[in-house]
Amino acid sequence: MQLSARLARCATWLDTLGLLALAGVLWFAFAWQLLLHELPCPLCLLQRVAFAMAGIGLLLNLRSGVRPLHYGVVILSSLAGLVASARQVLLHIAPGDPGYGSPFMGLHFYTWAVVAFFVLLVYCGVMLLADRVDERPQSRGLGLLVRIAALAFLSILLVNVVGTTLECGFGPCPDNPTAYPWLRWL
């Protein structure tokens, strides 16, 4: 079997795993925020938005059929996230700078984000090698694993809307946030 045909057969599985991974990244970052009381900075929030934007492309693939347009959504989102995360790496690149937040497995979250966005770009490049036209471009039913991935993704987006509103309200966030000022209003 040709490589492109194999890729086309695996597309749904790989997109599902990709969406689960993106939802997992966002849930992990939120759990870290709550447990270690490390609030996300504006650039950290930008990276979360970029992960969410990339997830839209994968969700569209799963729900409306695999199309190059959807991989384009993931690619542009990953490029945006790469810009934000690389900017934060550069902000803390000077010797003696402790970085922002606690490291995870030796690297800060924004460094892991650079790696993750790069992996997403490579993934899309490989998947676009599959010369595939989806025979069912209309909306299609969702399997159990796809439903779980989509629900995990949608729920963490909703959680992020609430968390960011509590942290920043309806204005800009402080560069080094330490509290949830909007919790006082509840």
Place this chain on the structure above:
Amino acid sequence: MVMMLPFVTVLLSAWFAWRGSCAAAVGWWLATLVIFVAWCLYHMTSPLNISL
């Protein structure tokens, strides 16, 4: 600059993607991208402190 706005627009995009409305999902995704770029201009225009 409303920080929570792109989270709202990307949630709307995800909701329309989940409902199978591809055009609406891509439209809200584009709106999120525009806000993202505006956010980048707001937060990334100060000089980097990396001179050694």
